[in-house]
Amino acid sequence: xxxxxxxxxxxxxxxxxxxxxxxxxxxxxxxxxxxxxxxxxxxxxxxxxxxxxxxxxxxxxxxxxxxxxxxxxxxxxxxxxxxxxxxxxxxxxxxxxxxxxxxxxxxxxxxxxxxxxxxxxxxxxxxxxxxxxxxxxxxxxxxxxxxxxxxxxxxxxxxxxxxxxxxxxxxxxxxxxxxxxxxxxxxxxxxxxxxxxxxxxxxxxxxxxxxxxxxxxxxxxxx
Amino acid sequence: xxxxxxxxxxxxxxxxxxxxxxxxxxxxxxxxxxxxxxxxxxxxxxxxxxxxxxxxxxxxxxxxxxxxxxxxxxxxxxxxxxxxxxxxxxxxxxxxxxxxxxxxxxxxxxxxxxxxxxxxxxxxxxxxxxxxxxxxxxxxxxxxxxxxxxxxxxxxxxxxxxxxxxxxxxxxxxxxxxxxxxxxxxxxxxxxxxxxxxxxxxxxxxxxxxxxxxxxxxxxxxxxxxxxxxxxxxxxxxxxxxxxxxxxxxxxxxxxxxxxxxxxxxxxxxxxxxxx
Numbered sequence: 001x002x003x004x005x006x007x008x009x010x011x012x013x014x015x016x017x018x019x020x021x022x023x024x025x026x027x028x029x030x031x032x033x034x035x036x037x038x039x040x041x042x043x044x045x046x047x048x049x050x051x052x053x054x055x056x057x058x059x060x061x062x063x064x065x066x067x068x069x070x071x072x073x074x075x076x077x078x079x080x081x082x083x084x085x086x087x088x089x090x091x092x093x094x095x096x097x098x099x100x101x102x103x104x105x106x107x108x109x110x111x112x113x114x115x116x117x118x119x120x121x122x123x124x125x126x127x128x129x130x131x132x133x134x135x136x137x138x139x140x141x142x143x144x145x146x147x148x149x150x151x152x153x154x155x156x157x158x159x160x161x162x163x164x165x166x167x168x169x170x171x172x173x174x175x176x177x178x179x180x181x182x183x184x185x186x187x188x189x190x191x192x193x194x195x196x197x198x199x200x201x202x203x204x205x206x207x208x209x210x211x212x213x214x215x216x217x218x219x220x221x222x223x
Numbered sequence: 224x225x226x227x228x229x230x231x232x233x234x235x236x237x238x239x240x241x242x243x244x245x246x247x248x249x250x251x252x253x254x255x256x257x258x259x260x261x262x263x264x265x266x267x268x269x270x271x272x273x274x275x276x277x278x279x280x281x282x283x284x285x286x287x288x289x290x291x292x293x294x295x296x297x298x299x300x301x302x303x304x305x306x307x308x309x310x311x312x313x314x315x316x317x318x319x320x321x322x323x324x325x326x327x328x329x330x331x332x333x334x335x336x337x338x339x340x341x342x343x344x345x346x347x348x349x350x351x352x353x354x355x356x357x358x359x360x361x362x363x364x365x366x367x368x369x370x371x372x373x374x375x376x377x378x379x380x381x382x383x384x385x386x387x388x389x390x391x392x393x394x395x396x397x398x399x400x401x402x403x404x405x406x407x408x409x410x411x412x413x414x415x416x417x418x419x420x421x422x423x424x425x426x427x428x429x430x431x432x433x434x435x436x437x438x439x440x441x442x443x444x445x446x447x448x449x450x451x452x453x454x455x456x457x458x459x460x461x462x463x464x465x466x467x468x469x470x471x472x473x474x475x476x477x478x479x480x481x482x483x484x485x486x487x488x489x490x491x492x493x494x495x496x497x498x499x
Contacts, residue, residue, distance in 0.1 A: 011282075013232070013233075014231070014232035014312045014315050015232070015282070015312050016315075025320075026316065026319045026320035026378070026379075029316065030317075030319075030322070030324070033312065033316060034286035037284050037285040037286065037310075037312075038284060039284040039287065072233060072282050073278065073280065073281040073282065074281030074283070074284070075282060
């Protein structure tokens, strides 16, 4: 049976790896940590992140949640899947979102075993304007990072995974994304989806796309 | 002037910056005045609001690049200060992996001065040191204290805070050819108690290895030790009644190397003097 490795990060004397289904060295952990940490304004929010991690020969797909129940203000949980490069290239990915699960208690044993690869969900909804914006951005020959403004970044998750699914296998490792409350300049991600932008754009020549108020079939973009 | 904040997670770096910003804005910083802020200070304003609600400052996200960039007037002199506020986990994982974070290394090389953060309530002398933490060594004097298969393999993550601080300073000196003035910040000083020794004496009793290292390397690491209470007390335990109604910038305080109570500007002023 096909299985996918998983990692759980949370706050215990620092934000760190709490459980894993495969060995992760301190150096590998250090490489992963920026992708599985976040700051939140809303306690009910969640962020989605996807990025290739060559050092692990894997693609990281993870979700991050605020952890207000932890003693340190600003603590977060992150549950990440490590998708092998062969899996990434040939398997349907959309069902993976259903595996991402916030811890409910202090029992992390279930994060220490690989998870069975999920079936495709039956209700894989599409967000037409948002998906068009993403497609427009990625089919452009301009390799600049893309920021897509969307009022509810969390509901864009399905479209991001669908986009990864529809990207040709060998190119999936290079497609990185992250949902945030506010997009950041000079981000390591090819795509950021957020409701606004924090800071001054321009240094990384980001393409800003705002599909929220455009008519059907069109997107507006500024570079 | 670039000041470097060196401290692991929850050692009070952001709290000090927030309290310092509050002291500067509200003119509780001796003869230091803010002329202008040059970058986004929203995280500092948010931190001051949290202190006002008697809540601790939120931890800093690992890939945050927040910084305090201000132009200060010190009497007739104008000083530009750039103090990046990186997450303490960046340093923790640098020490654990024994590999510099690239941004942190760049800051280490270019810094004019540094603040090294330790937290007082985590550095009380150990009553029962545990030599068995070193894998493969006997855990004590008992007959069955044989090398245990369950003893964790040694890793840098098992180092005690004083050894970690010295390890950091050794690695830092290996990257620099010029001296680096260091203000050692003992945060959560209010937890030490009113009858405590001065900060330097406290360091020499509670963090002996670091104290010895600083003393023997004072030419390359000119140093002074400050006790800092950025919050003014422990919010979880509740502030004393006489402090609860105070503004955050009136609750926070520094104990200078002399043992005297001082303003939040004292470590900055010491570093400015040490650099010039």
